[in-house]
Amino acid sequence: MAKRKKIIVIEAQRIFRRNKHGMDFVALEMIRGLQQLDTFNQYIIAVGPGQDRCLSETENFTIAILESSNYLIWEQILLPRLLTQVKADLLHCTSNTAPLWISIPLVLTLHDIIFIEKKIGSNSSMYQNLGRIYRRWVVPRILNKVYKVITVSDFERNNITRAFPRLRDQVITIYNGVSTRFKPLPFCADPRFSALEKGSYWLLLGNTDPKKNLKNTLRAYAYYLQESQYKKKLLLADLDHTHLDKLLAELDLQIIKDYLIVEEYIPHDLLVQVYNKAFAFLYPSIRESFGLPLLEAMACGTPVVTSDTSAIPEVAEDSVVYSNPHDITSIGSAMLQLENDSMLYDHLIVKGLARSARFDWHQTATKTLNIYESIY
Known part of the structure; x- marks a missing residue:
């Protein structure tokens, strides 16, 4: 019997926005991998409006732009309407949620189920709280009708199957990849970072989500400054000055401000330069379903100080320095260990490059296509 061509709709609502999040990059790179891999099936990529036309x-x-900035209307009205118009055979939703009323097989990428777990911290924005409520309401309902669930680590797969035992045979782990642009560079061309001496700063992505552990990391950095003979600066990426000033006042850490370099926004394509010039990357997160930034840093030849929690040990194995994210002294001591042990530092560069090379988007796309092909 001849192979039947499928019409596959992939939801990638937010990939055209300028300030992308982790799930957006995962969807974008997976789609790019499918473009190289599959020239047989017909794909419609459903996106929202945005200025960053990052996919050709x-x-x-084919790219279908559904013109609404309202997430609920986009997902529950416009996306199902598109499925009917194109006579789709399959829908793949890439960012945890999906339409409630569809009549075709659904593949859902469920990055995590943090939304049903006890909240970490309490400083979420109204937007984050509304998103949590929406996911708590929608996701259990769509899981009743899903064909396959893709998640990004065995750690998260175990979480999902404990919470939803009936999905045990439907949840598949497919690891994320690392873009080939993340690699060691001989020099950094961007003038914003050319003045920074290579190895002169620690790098921290300044995400204010409580699970990213920004407060404890700043406290740990203050401990590091007290104990270090080198006192390297800390580059905070994607954090605005106003929020930082409030945070330093709250933590009574104004004394460290002169050691901080703040970049309110760094485009993703420039991160490779920032990783390359950093002495090391700080990633002491409390809860991760995967942890793509630590692999990006490792792929650039930059050692990592991270947490011994959630999916991080599964992804990083023995290629990083681990710490207890709840213990300020543990984080600070891990920083000092890396700074004071040059043999360890050089060893982790080699280990990190080798470990990160095992994660590529071609593998992610291949395993995803296998799921598509298993339908019908």
Whole structure:
């Protein structure tokens, strides 16, 4: 019997926005991998409006821009309407949620189920709280009708199957990849960072989500400054000055401000330069379903100080320095250990490059396509 061509709709609502989050990059890179891999099936990539046209159409990949900035209307009205118009055979939703009323097989990428777990911290924005409520209401309902669930680590797969035992045979782990642009560079061309001496700073992504552990990391950095003979600066990426000033006042850490370099926004394509010039990358997160930034840093030849929690040990194995994210002294001591042990530092560069090389988007796309092909 001849192989039947499928019409596959992939939801990638937010990939055209300028300030992308982790799930957006995962969807974008997975789609790019499918473009290189599959020239047979017909794909419609459903996106929302945005200025960053980061994906190009190919002969069998069409982009459909659904014009609404309202997430609920976009997902529950416009996306199902598109499925009917194109007579889709399959829908793949890439960012945890999906339409409630569809009549075709659904593949859902469920990055995590943090939304049903006890909240970490209490300083979430109204937008984050509304998103949590929406996911708590929608996700259990769509899981009743899903064909397959893709998640990004065995750690998260175990979480999902404990919470939803009926999905045990439907949840599949497919690891994220690392873009080939993350690699060691001989020099950094961007003038914003050319003045920074290589190895002169620690790098921290300044995400204010409580699970990212920003407060404890700043406290640990203050401990590091007390104990270090080198006192390297800390580059905070994606954190605005106003929020930082409030945070330093709250923590009574104004004394460290002169050691901080603040970049309110660094485009993703420039992160490779920032990783390359950093002495090391700080990633003491409390809860991660995967942890893509630590692999990006490792792929650039930059050692990592991170947490011994959640999916991080599964992804990083023995290629990083681990710490207890709840213990300020543990984080600070891990920083000092890396700074004072040059043999360890050089060893982790080699280990990190080798470990990160095992994660690539071609593998992610291949395993995803296998799921598509298993339908019908």
